[in-house]
Amino acid sequence: MSWVKLLAGFALCANLPWALAQNNASQRTALIVGIGQYGSPDIPSLSGVVHDFDSARKMALAMGIDEKNITVLRDAAATKANILSQFKRLSDITPEGARAFIYFSGHGTRWQDPQAGGCVEGLLTYDGQTLTHKEIAQATDKLSQKADKVIALFDACHSGGVTNAGTRSMTAPLSAPLFAPKFFLKAGAGQDMCSQPSNMVSRSLFGEATRLNALAENFVQITSSRPDEVSFDEPGKGGLATQGIRDCLLGKAKDLDGSGAVSMTEIQICAQNTINAKLKNVAGLTPHHVSVRGARNLIPVAVVKPPPEPEKPVAISLALVAPAATPFTPAPAPLPALSPVKPAPSAQPPKPTALKPPPAPPAPVVAWVDEPLEEPRMTETDATPWSVSVATLRDVEQQKNPRRKLDVQLSKSRLQIGKDTLDLSIKSSHDGYVYLVLLGSDAQSFYVLFPNGLDKANRIKANQTLRLPKPDWQVKAAGPAGTDQLLVIVSDTPRQMDSLTLAEPTSAAPFTYSLNNLQGRTALIRYLTGANTRARSESFGAKLLSIQEVL
Structure with missing residues (x-):
């Protein structure tokens, strides 16, 4: 041993039955929003979103959120007014010092904002309105102030793709039936200009939340792709990012540093490997990249899989x-x-x-402006x-x-x-x-x-x-x-x-x-x-x- 002299000793027993965190933290809350069918026939449907609901629910349960504390908005219920109302409700029902999980699956969009000096992005609601990151941050400001940790996962994209060499875009028609881009450009929103990243001014939820006094150490934003990339919906299975994050959070991710728990960075690495494998041999496509901002070292699930039988204690x-x-x-x-x-x-x-x-x-990691993200450098x-x-x-x-x-x-x-x-x-x-x-x-x-x-x-x-x-x-x-x-x-x-x-x-x-x-x-x-x-x-x-x- 190193150094301990006590009046008396005590035993630390690691022989505990394995259990997921969902059995222990009933005060945590979640809001799950998914839009696969939009109110306007002009907006393409996303057939995989129906599967994202099940994936998001499994992630919420694994994070320790009881079923009774999970709120779901689906398709027609996911109007802009309803989503903002549920954000505020989530802020009210989440106890001081508890955790909250926010999930969105659907189309992202981008439009011209003269006040911002370029194109800004947001989420497309069922009724064809746009929900900006600034509006989300304002609606969840109370939540950010009181919650111990807020985890926000957005499986949507804010780029329609670009055609320049070396960019991530869907250019092969044969690939279209396999993977649908989770992006829709509204008419009159800047036309093709705002589907290109050249004049983009990013206003991420993380950036807006920290501007409203949220602490970077208490907030995690997970996005399915970088601002200039297309993220994809897979019919019959759901969003590629959601699939990867779900599987990695539920046990596929490796504890690379051997600490005894899996961090968001380790889950990000695992999810990216999943996306890479999915798109490896798909003509005309290159992988989009899962991004994590804020508390990258957050442990979303304390135990991700049963550890091996312990060695005989010394x-x-x-x-x-x-x-x-x-x-x-x-x-x-x-x-x-x-x-x-x-x-x-x-x-x-x-x-x-x-x-x-x-x-x-x-x-x-504290990012006060929307600078380019670096890939995590962690290996086993x-x-x-x-x-x-x-x-x-x-x-x-x-x-x-x-x-x-x-x-x-x-x-x-x-x-x-x-x-x-x-x-x-x-x-x-x-x-x-x-x-x-x-x-x-x-x-x-x-x-x-x-x-x-x-x-x-x-x-x-x-x-x-x-x-x-x-x-x-x-x-x-x-x-x-x-x-x-x-x-x-x-x-x-x-x-x-x-x-x-x-x-x-x-x-x-x-x-x-x-x-x-x-x-x-x-x-x-x-x-x-x-x-x-x-x-x-x-x-x-x-x-x-x-x-x-x-x-």
């Missing part, structure tokens, strides 16, 4: 330190130092080595135990709500092994519950330092300082030399212990079980992000700190 004995006696707390009898219990040869962990500090996490690699473990803690930290301000101060960021003890102070902008998770420098285990079997009183009041550890339990550096990662969380609501079971401390069982395997990392993410709570608010503040252990 029991780690802890040396015990009795606290100094006080007038209020009798000092316990002296406790002996215990040697580590050696596991079976097959489960013997590798010899720990001193590790260099990990690189700083990437800055959150042979991740080291250290990198996948740090990725787990970073994944958790990046689910935080920036409106929950957290100030954490270490009395020392360099601790001498065998001498110095952990000491930190925590102040939160909101009332909440404090959780401390340690990844030791040996990268063998995660330790939930607080709450623990001895001290479960983890409540904190807004703007009041909490000092940890408390007088009746201590944490002392014990090596090896290297870098520890300490994750501090203050959540609006307490986390449920069904995935991590605390055991009462005894002098005979001062140990934790290693959680540094796939199932353990998944369990830790579920526990810390509140994926197993039915509370109204899922919001939390978080801060990841580095601590050096030195000889």
Whole structure:
């Protein structure tokens, strides 16, 4: 182990039954809008949209949204007035700190807007009106202010295609019956000029929402194609982007960094591979590109598929330190130092080595203007135990709500092994519950330092300082030399212990079980992000700190 000396130990059990997040987060909401048949005969129908409803519903359920919280507008019901009304209703019914999912499948369009100095895009409603991103952002402004996270998925396109070489367009007539473009240019809206990207002024929902005070870390916009591309509807199956995102979100996506959860970036990569495969041998077509803006590191589904059976946990004995006696707390009898219990040869962990500090996490993606998007650069690699473990803690930290301000101060960021003890102070902008998770420098285990079997009183009041550890339990550096990662969380609501079971401390069982395997990392993410709570608010503040252990 790295360094933990407690008055008593507790067990972290990763042996939990697998379940999708839909069984746990009933406060989340969704609005699903699809238009396959338009009111005007001049607007081409999209026969695949009927299948998109089922796909969107499956995605909503997988995101933890109960059936009763899903609202659907289909074809004739999806007029501009009705859609705007339902956006406002969604803002009203979504509890403070919950998540919301918005889905649209149908035609996109683009028209000339002299005030914008070019062509702007929007969604085409059943009654032939246009719904601009600015109007959507205004109708959902209240939602963006109160929700923990908003995920908006638009399977539509805003370009009719261009004919210049190298562009994504549908030029082969034989391909037309197979894939229908999800774009319609209204008469008098600029004619062909606005189906070309040359003078485009993009006004994406993400850009409009952030202009209206939505936080980039709390908002995700997923679009089926880039602004100058055509996205396609496949008869009998639905939108290509919807198919790809659905399958990847429900289990096809790979956990590329081994963190124990799948982020929106990893789902984007998976969905793009699906679209590429679909259009690989289709004459005259090249793939359109799924784009993700905002909180690309968001984890939409905590568990995407059952992890493999866990390895036999390695029991780690802890040396015990009795606290100094006080007038209020009798000092316990002296406790002996215990040697580590050696596991079976097959489960013997590798010899720990001193590790260099990990690189700083990437800055959150915050786009205040509509600049060209870069493709994500993430590939599947042979991740080291250290990198996948740090990725787990970073994944958790990046689910935080920036409106929950957290100030954490270490009395020392360099601790001498065998001498110095952990000491930190925590102040939160909101009332909440404090959780401390340690990844030791040996990268063998995660330790939930607080709450623990001895001290479960983890409540904190807004703007009041909490000092940890408390007088009746201590944490002392014990090596090896290297870098520890300490994750501090203050959540609006307490986390449920069904995935991590605390055991009462005894002098005979001062140990934790290693959680540094796939199932353990998944369990830790579920526990810390509140994926197993039915509370109204899922919001939390978080801060990841580095601590050096030195000889």
